[in-house]
Amino acid sequence: MAGLRFDLRDSPPGSAALRREVRAFLAEQGRNWTPEVRGRSWMGFDRDFTRAVGARGWIGMTWPKRYGGHERSAMERYVVLEEMLAAGAPVGAHWIGDRQSGPLLLRFGTEAQRMRVLPAIARGEAAFCIGLSEPDSGSDLASLRTRAERVPGGWRLNGRKIWTSFAHLCDWMIALVRTSPAEKDGPRHAGLSQFLVDLRLSGISIRPIRELTGEEGFNEVTFDDVLLPEDALIGREGEGWAQATSELAFERSGPDRILSSYPLLAATAEVAPDPVPIGRMVARLVTLRAMSLSVAGMLQDGQSPAREAALVKDLGNSFEQSVPERVRDLLDVHNGPEELRRLHAYVTQVAPTFSLRGGTREILRGIIARELGLR
Amino acid sequence: MAMHEDDPGAMLAEQVGRLLAERADAASLRAVERGEWPAAIWDALEALGLPLTLVPEAMGGAGLGWRAAGPVFVALGHHGAPAPMGETVVAAALLSAAGIAPPAGPIAIARDGADCVPWGRHARHLALCEGDTVALVDAAALQWCHGTNIAREPRDRITGTGAPLAEGYLPARFGVEAGLLGVALLRACLMAGALAAVLDLAVDYANTRKQFGRPIGRFQAIQQQLAAFAGEAAAAQVAAANACRAADRHGLGGAAFEIGCAKIVAGEAAGAGAAIAHQVFAAIGFTEEHVLHHLTRRLWSWREEAGTERFWAARVGREVQALGGAALWPFLTARDDQDPMP
Numbered sequence: 182m183a184g185l186r187f188d189l190r191d192s193p194p195g196s197a198a199l200r201r202e203v204r205a206f207l208a209e210q211g212r213n214w215t216p217e218v219r220g221r222s223w224m225g226f227d228r229d230f231t232r233a234v235g236a237r238g239w240i241g242m243t244w245p246k247r248y249g250g251h252e253r254s255a256m257e258r259y260v261v262l263e264e265m266l267a268a269g270a271p272v273g274a275h276w277i278g279d280r281q282s283g284p285l286l287l288r289f290g291t292e293a294q295r296m297r298v299l300p301a302i303a304r305g306e307a308a309f310c311i312g313l314s315e316p317d318s319g320s321d322l323a324s325l326r327t328r329a330e331r332v333p334g335g336w337r338l339n340g341r342k343i344w345t346s347f348a349h350l351c352d353w354m355i356a357l358v359r360t361s362p363a364e365k366d367g368p369r370h371a372g373l374s375q376f377l378v379d380l381r382l383s384g385i386s387i388r389p390i391r392e393l394t395g396e397e398g399f400n401e402v403t404f405d406d407v408l409l410p411e412d413a414l415i416g417r418e419g420e421g422w423a424q425a426t427s428e429l430a431f432e433r434s435g436p437d438r439i440l441s442s443y444p445l446l447a448a449t450a451e452v453a454p455d456p457v458p459i460g461r462m463v464a465r466l467v468t469l470r471a472m473s474l475s476v477a478g479m480l481q482d483g484q485s486p487a488r489e490a491a492l493v494k495d496l497g498n499s500f501e502q503s504v505p506e507r508v509r510d511l512l513d514v515h516n517g518p519e520e521l522r523r524l525h526a527y528v529t530q531v532a533p534t535f536s537l538r539g540g541t542r543e544i545l546r547g548i549i550a551r552e553l554g555l556r
Numbered sequence: 557m558a559m560h561e562d563d564p565g566a567m568l569a570e571q572v573g574r575l576l577a578e579r580a581d582a583a584s585l586r587a588v589e590r591g592e593w594p595a596a597i598w599d600a601l602e603a604l605g606l607p608l609t610l611v612p613e614a615m616g617g618a619g620l621g622w623r624a625a626g627p628v629f630v631a632l633g634h635h636g637a638p639a640p641m642g643e644t645v646v647a648a649a650l651l652s653a654a655g656i657a658p659p660a661g662p663i664a665i666a667r668d669g670a671d672c673v674p675w676g677r678h679a680r681h682l683a684l685c686e687g688d689t690v691a692l693v694d695a696a697a698l699q700w701c702h703g704t705n706i707a708r709e710p711r712d713r714i715t716g717t718g719a720p721l722a723e724g725y726l727p728a729r730f731g732v733e734a735g736l737l738g739v740a741l742l743r744a745c746l747m748a749g750a751l752a753a754v755l756d757l758a759v760d761y762a763n764t765r766k767q768f769g770r771p772i773g774r775f776q777a778i779q780q781q782l783a784a785f786a787g788e789a790a791a792a793q794v795a796a797a798n799a800c801r802a803a804d805r806h807g808l809g810g811a812a813f814e815i816g817c818a819k820i821v822a823g824e825a826a827g828a829g830a831a832i833a834h835q836v837f838a839a840i841g842f843t844e845e846h847v848l849h850h851l852t853r854r855l856w857s858w859r860e861e862a863g864t865e866r867f868w869a870a871r872v873g874r875e876v877q878a879l880g881g882a883a884l885w886p887f888l889t890a891r892d893d894q895d896p897m898p
C-alpha cells in the first residue's frame with residue numbers, strides 16, 4: 182500500500198509538564214466519578230466539568246486567540262485529549278465542538294459565525310451536536326432528505342435527524358441537509374449544504390431515545406418549518422458534502438478511537454493472573470498511539486489524511502472492542518473487585534457502538550479497500 | 557517513494573529495494589531453501605556498505621542509528637531476506653560497540669539461551685553474545701549441525717566451540733541481552749517488510765483473478781479482508797519503527813519494552829496477514845510453484861524466532877503489572893515524552 186504512510190511523530194516539547202498539569206486537574210475533578218462515568222468516557226456529558234476544562238484553556242487549544250483559542254499546537258492538544266480519555270473523564274459537552282464543529286467553522290465559517298460561537302465553545306459554554314444521520318440515511322448519508330429552502334430573510338428547514346448524540350443537552354447543531362435536489366444522473370452528494378442551527382429555535386423538537394444501557398444519550402430531532410437566518414449557512418451552498426467529509430478526518434483520527442476501553446484495561450492489569458493477554462493489549466495500544474499521533478501530525482501539517490484516519494479508526498475500534506472480551510479470558514469478572522465488575526459491565530454494553538459511530542467498520546474498510554485499488 | 561536527502565535510512569532502503577527487485581526473486585529464495593549460499597546477492601548487498609550501517613564513524617562505519625537501519629531491514633524483509641544481511645548489520649553493531657572491529661563477510665549471531673544460529677553454516681564469523689559480552693569467533697573453527705526453520709532457512713546448531721578471536725564488553729546502553737533484543741527488532745522489521753509484500757501480491761491477485769465474471773477484488777468479502785490485512789500490515793510497520801526510535805533514544809537495552817511490543821504486533825500481524833493472503837489466493841497459493849509461500853513461511857518462522865508473541869507478551873505484561881493500573885498510563889506516556897519526568 183504505497184499510498185498510506187505513517188511517519189512517527191515526537192511528543193511536543195513540554196508534554197511531560199503539560200501532562201502533570203492535566204493529571205492534577207483530573208485527580209481533583211474525578212474524585213467522585215463512578216465506574217460507569219469512566220466507562221462512558223467521551224459519551225458522558227457534564228457541563229460543570231466542561232466549564233472547568235475551558236477555564237484551564239484546554240478547549241479550542243489550537244485556535245487563534247481572537248476566537249477564544251490558545252494558539253497551542255495540535256500535538257499539545259493531543260496530549261490533553263488522551264489524558265482526559267485515559268482518566269475516563271466525561272468530556273462529551275465539549276468534545277464535538279472542540280473536535281469538529283469549531284475546526285469546521287474556523288475553516289468555512291464567516292467571521293460573524295466564528296465570533297458568535299468559537300469563544301463560547303472554548304469557555305465550555307456552547308455544546309455542539311452532529312446532525313448527519315437520518316432515519317433512512319445511515320451509512321448511505323448522501324441519500325439524506327432533510328431540506329432547507331430559501332425564503333425571504335433566510336431558510337426554512339424541514340425533516341428529521343436521528344441518533345444525534347446529546348442533542349437534548351446541546352446548544353447548537355451543525356446539520357447537513359439538502360438545499361437543491363440531486364440532478365438525475367448527477368453525483369448524489371451534489372446539492373447538500375451545512376447549517377449552523379440554534380437548537381432553541383421554534384419548530385425544533387428533540388426527543389431523547391433511550392439506549393440499551395437504560396440511559397439517554399442520543400436523540401431524534403425533528404424540524405418543522407424552522408426558520409433559519411440567512412447567515413446560518415456554513416461555507417458555500419451546495420458544498421456541504423465536501424465540507425462535511427473534510428470534517429471526518431478530524432472526527433476519525435483521534436485518541437477517542439483507541440482509548441474508549443482504556444480505564445477497563447488499566448483496572449484489569451492490576452488484578453489479572455496471567456500477564457500474556459495484558460502484554461498483547463498493551464503492545465497494541467502502544468502501536469495505535471503511535472499511529473494516531475502520526476495522523477495528528479499530518480493534520481497539524483495541513484494535510485487531509487482521511488484514509489489514514491479510516492485505517493487507524495478501524496484498527497483502534499477493533500482493539501477497544503477486544504478489551505472486554507480479553508478481560509473475560511483472564512478472570513471471572515463477576516468474582517473480581519466491584520470497580521472492575523462495574524466497568525466491565527458498562528464497557529461490554531457500549532462496546533458495539535465503537536465500530537458504528539463515526540462510520541461503521543464496513544464503511545471504513547471500504548475506504549481502505551478503495552485506497553488499495555480494489556474498488 | 558521519494559528520495560529523502562536528509563533521511564539516510566530511506567535512501568539506503570531505496571537502494572536495497574531496487575537492488576533486490578532486480579536480483580532476488582522466488583528462485584533465489586528456493587536456492588536458499590536448498591541450502592545454497594546466495595553469493596551474488598550477498599556480494600551486491602555488501603558492496604553497498606550495508607554491514608557498516610550501525611558501526612560508529614570512529615570505527616570506519618556509517619554511524620547511523622536504528623531508525624535508519626529499520627527501513628533497510630524492512631526492505632530486506634520485503635524480498636524475503638534472501639541473504640543474512642540483517643543479522644550481519646546487527647552483529648557488526650554489537651561487535652563494534654564492544655570495541656571489536658567487525659570483519660568483512662557474513663556474521664551470524666549466537667546468543668545465550670538460543671540453540672540455533674540463523675545462517676550459521678554460511679557465516680564467516682560469529683558474534684557470540686552472552687550477557688553484556690560479545691565474542692568474535694571464526695565460524696570455520698566451529699562444528700555445525702545443520703537445521704532449518706519452517707521456511708527452510710538455515711538454522712544451525714553449534715556442536716563444538718573454538719577460541720574467540722576477540723572479546724569485549726557492551727556499554728550499559730545495550731543491556732544484558734543485546735543479542736536477543738537486536739535480533740527481535742530485526743525480525744519485527746523483516747516481518748513488516750514481508751507483510752507489505754504479501755499484501756501487494758494479494759491485492760494484485762484480487763484484481764486479476766476472475767470468478768463469476770468479475771475480479772474477485774470486486775467482492776466486498778474480499779475487500780473487507782484485505783482492508784483488515786492493510787491495517788495489520790501498517791500496525792506492524794509502525795510498531796517496528798517505534799521500536800527503532802526507542803532503541804536510538806534509550807539504547808537497545810532500554811528499548812526492551814518497545815522491541816517486545818513490536819515483536820508482538822508484527823507476530824500477530826504475520827499470523828493474521830498470512831491467513832488472509834492464503835484465503836485470497838486459495839488453491840494456487842498452496843502450491844510449491846507459487847511465490848506466496850516463500851513469504852508466508854518466513855512470516856510463520858520469524859514470528860517464532862527471538863521470542864514469540866507469547867514470550868514477549870509475558871514480559872511486557874509482567875512489566876506493566878508490576879507498576880499497577882494507576883501507574884500504567886504515566887509509564888506509557890513517559891516512554892515517548894522527550895523531557896524528563898520529575
Ligand SMILES: Cc1cc2nc3c(=O)[nH]c(=O)nc-3n(C[C@H](O)[C@H](O)[C@H](O)COP(=O)(O)OP(=O)(O)OC[C@H]3O[C@@H](n4cnc5c(N)ncnc54)[C@H](O)[C@@H]3O)c2cc1C
Pocket residue numbers: 310311312313314315318319320321343344345346347399534537538539540541542543544776
Ligand atoms: C452511540 C451512537 C452515537 C451516534 N451519534 C451520532 C450523532 O451524534 N450524529 C449522527 O449523525 N449520527 C450518530 N450516530 C449514527 C451513526 O453515524 C450511524 O449509526 C452509522 O453511520 C451507521 O448508520 P446506521 O446505524 O443507519 O446503519 P446502516 O447504515 O443501516 O448499516 C447497517 C449495517 O449495514 C452495513 N452496511 C451499510 N452499508 C453498507 C455497504 N455499502 N457495504 C457493506 N456494509 C454496509 C453497516 O456497516 C452496518 O453493519 C450514532 C450512532 C451510535 C451508535
